[in-house]
Amino acid sequence: MLQLARLLQLASPALPVGAYTYSQGLEWAVESGVIRDEAGAGRWIADLLHNGIGSYEAPLVVALMAAWSAGDVGEIDCLNAEFLASRESAELRAETAQMGFSMRRLLRDLRDDSLGGVITTVEALPEVAFPTVWSGIAAAWQIDPEAALTAYLWSWAENQVMAALKAVPLGQAAGQRLLADLGRQIPDVTVNRKNWPKTKWSNFTPAFAIACARHETQYSRLFRS
Template identity: 40%
Template sequence: MDNTIMLTDSHLLTILQLASPALPVGAYSYSEGLETLTENGAIANQANLKHWLEAELRYGAIRLEAAVMIRAEQTAKIGDLKALCRWNLWLSAARETEELRASSWQMGRSLIQLLGKLEPQVMPIVNAVGNRCNYAIAFGIAVAHWQINIQAALLAYLHSWASNLITAGVKLIPLGQTAGQQLLLDLQPLISLAAKEILTLEDDQLSCCSWGLSLASMQHETQYTRLFRS
């Protein structure tokens, strides 16, 4: 992956908007198992959280999501709606818990609805995917429609994921805001490396090791007190 990314002002502003925590898709309401892990003491400080996020970037489900986001962008760009729907179903099947699948569908549905209001011309693609659209698929559709450089889009997708979970960790552990910002800065080299690896993955290489995330997600449903939906 070339480290030089050329973006127009419009494309840069658009990807910043798409990856912004202010985007009304509800990402802030999910902890992806972090609430369970802090409750049981597995994540108790900044170092624990950093280790968890690093492991997810190297081996976890976020790599699958990002890889499918790329494929959604590619298929949406050429109008291959059949392949787009197939990847959406594939990603739904790859989600190991009902909670993770529901959160992906909710965020995807919210982004699809927003896209439909902002860009009515994208509605044929939106309607083809349906209500059970995963967030990665919706993100890829937006990237294709706005013709954003896929490398920049991938970095933004991973950075947004890390930022949301660090924000959850700041609230749950708790951590100071400065510690959260330091952690996000420390993750930059790994985010860049993960993006480089994900861009080269072939379809038959799509896999992850996320049993820790799955167990934490399943236990979250019965947690006594919760700040997050799942």
């Protein structure tokens, strides 16, 4: 059960990386009227789950875990650089870099000898993305890749729903309905995207990129991205 406990720790909103401060463009979608209610929030988050994070970040996390397990530092460096380059807006890039920095700092604070190799590798990187460090810890803790990806997607979905609760705003019951629906979709994304070859990876979501860019200059906002 140790791997399960470790996985819950990685997926917990208590992880001190500041994920709760980001909406990834959702706040602008609310401001612009694209999201007005529970149904709109559900469509927005589900679309990103299948066509954004599910089509690019999901297979990348699995590939990173494989690289960490194999000790392939060159592949880790390459995937880290590619993910940083894939962030379309300044704040999206800052988000993953800031959360990656927080995860890198947490590595030493955990005082776990099993993370020594991860510490050495990420400290050699000039800038590290959040999924790079997260997947390194998951691999070092010998968490099953499919379970790890499911938890990674759940954590992302939970953060998006929490942002919708504040920005729309929605009630707690609506948030739980959204999470229940997204939870039903996550296993399918995990199974179908975990072994995607790089030739199929795609983060082509132009409306999402525009929302993130416009959020940067939004007059009044609660979230950093």
